[in-house]
Amino acid sequence: MRERNSKGAAARDDAMQPAVDVIEDAAGITLTADLPGVPKEGLNLHIEADQLTIEGEIRLPAPEGMQLTHRELPSPRFRRVFTLSKELDPERVSAALENGVLRLRIPRVQQAQPRRIRIDVS
Amino acid sequence: MVWNAFSRDLMAELERLQQDFGHPLEQSASIRGGGRSRFPALNVGGTPESVEIYAFAPGLDPSSIELSLDRGVLSLSGERASDLPAEDARTAVHIGERFAGRFRRVVNLPDDADPDSVSATYRDGVLHIRVTRRAASQPRRINVQ
Numbered sequence: 001m002r003e004r005n006s007k008g009a010a011a012r013d014d015a016m017q018p019a020v021d022v023i024e025d026a027a028g029i030t031l032t033a034d035l036p037g038v039p040k041e042g043l044n045l046h047i048e049a050d051q052l053t054i055e056g057e058i059r060l061p062a063p064e065g066m067q068l069t070h071r072e073l074p075s076p077r078f079r080r081v082f083t084l085s086k087e088l089d090p091e092r093v094s095a096a097l098e099n100g101v102l103r104l105r106i107p108r109v110q111q112a113q114p115r116r117i118r119i120d121v122s
Numbered sequence: 123m124v125w126n127a128f129s130r131d132l133m134a135e136l137e138r139l140q141q142d143f144g145h146p147l148e149q150s151a152s153i154r155g156g157g158r159s160r161f162p163a164l165n166v167g168g169t170p171e172s173v174e175i176y177a178f179a180p181g182l183d184p185s186s187i188e189l190s191l192d193r194g195v196l197s198l199s200g201e202r203a204s205d206l207p208a209e210d211a212r213t214a215v216h217i218g219e220r221f222a223g224r225f226r227r228v229v230n231l232p233d234d235a236d237p238d239s240v241s242a243t244y245r246d247g248v249l250h251i252r253v254t255r256r257a258a259s260q261p262r263r264i265n266v267q
Contacts (some may be wrong), residue, residue, distance in 0.1 A: 001183055001216070021205055022217040034224050036162075036178035036247035049161055060176060060248060071165040073178055100180030100247015 001029055001088065002108070004051065006080040015079035018054065028107035029088060035078050036100035043097055045104075049092045052082045056101065151224055161202070161221040162249070166229065170181030170261055171215045177227070187249060191237050199226040205245065234258075 001022065021032040035043070038056035046053050056078040084090060089109040096103045162179035177198055179187070187200045187232035207213050221236060239254035 002208065003217075019219040019221070020217055020219050022129070023207060023213060023215050026211045029216075032220060034180045034247070036180040037176075039246050040165075058248075059246075061170065061250060062167065066167040066169050066174055068167040070163060070164065070166040072160075073165055073176075099182065099244075100178075 001052075004083045004084045014075045015077040016057070016075045017072065017080050018037055018056070019081065024107075029103060031082075031102075031104040031106065033078075033080070033102040033104075034100065035097070035102050038078065038097070038100060038102075040097055042061065043102065045102075046108045047084070048082045050086075050090075050091075052084055052090075052106075053079070053106075054081075054104075055079045056102075058086055061116075127178055133189065158226060161225045162198075162227065164229065165228060169253055170231075173231060173255065175229055175251040175253070177249040177251070178247070179225075179244075179249055182244070182247070184244035184249075189249075189251070191240060194231050194233070194235065194237075195228055196231055196240075196253070197226065198230045198249070198251075199224070203224070210261075 001024075015091055018033045018035050020034070021030075027043040033054055035054075035056040037058035039059055042059050044053075048121045058073075058076045058078070083098075084106065087108050088106050088111035090106070092107050093107045094120075157230045162177040164178070165176040167174045167176075175196070179200070179202075180202060181202060187198065190197050201224045202222055206218050206222070207219065220257050223245070235253045236256045237253075240251065242249060242251045244250075
């Protein structure tokens with residue numbers, strides 16, 4: 001899995017790139033993304049061809065007429081795009097969102113899993 | 123309501139431009155600093171009645187967050203465990219950007235903040251702290267006799 005250069009997209013809108021961890025093991029890839037303030041309804045995950053897009057919209061309770069005086073998170077949106085390599089199976093991706101942390105599991109296609117090759121000695 | 127917490131102002135635009143040109147903005151006027159890359163990121167807003175603090179701290183157990191207020195300084199601390207496994211022959215960490223470890227951030231509250239009226243809720247990984255301003259300092263209409 002490679003990260004797609006999303007500079008073009010970043011210039012078009014002001015979405016922030018979420019911090020992620022990407023861990024690979026023999027059975028596939030686990031991607032964890034920090035999406036604070038994004039509820040389930042604000043999360044948009046899609047896979048098109050070999051591209052995985054994570055988009056999230058932050059929804060915060062704010063009183064009427066609030067003025068922001070200090071801002072470290074500059075945008076109400078997150079967006080990041082990854083390119084999946086061939087051996088990953090986009091059909092079997094599972095996702096869970098809890099306390100603003102998204103966990104994605106992307107398994108390898110069955111045949112691509114490393115196998116121990118038995119050597120028969122005759 | 124979503125946009126309130128991010129409403130654009132000129133200063134923020136300038137900040138963003140500066141950032142785009144690669145100038146660090148770590149030179150903060152506050153003695154306690156306040157860089158951009160710190161965990162958790164904070165947005166602070168206000169209304170005539172209250173101060174609203176948003177700490178973007180995903181993946182925490184709310185009961186482990188320590189919040190205290192002492193002489194006008196609100197401090198927020200806790201710890202976030204790492205999700206990264208020990209690297210071995212079977213696992214590889216390709217990207218490891220998420221914060222792990224102990225954190226502590228402080229916010230100077232304005233003089234009119236009422237230390238006895240603080241509420242905090244943790245939802246979707248954001249700790250929202252509301253501090254009410256003392257009634258005496260809220261704008262009042264004065265009737266002319």
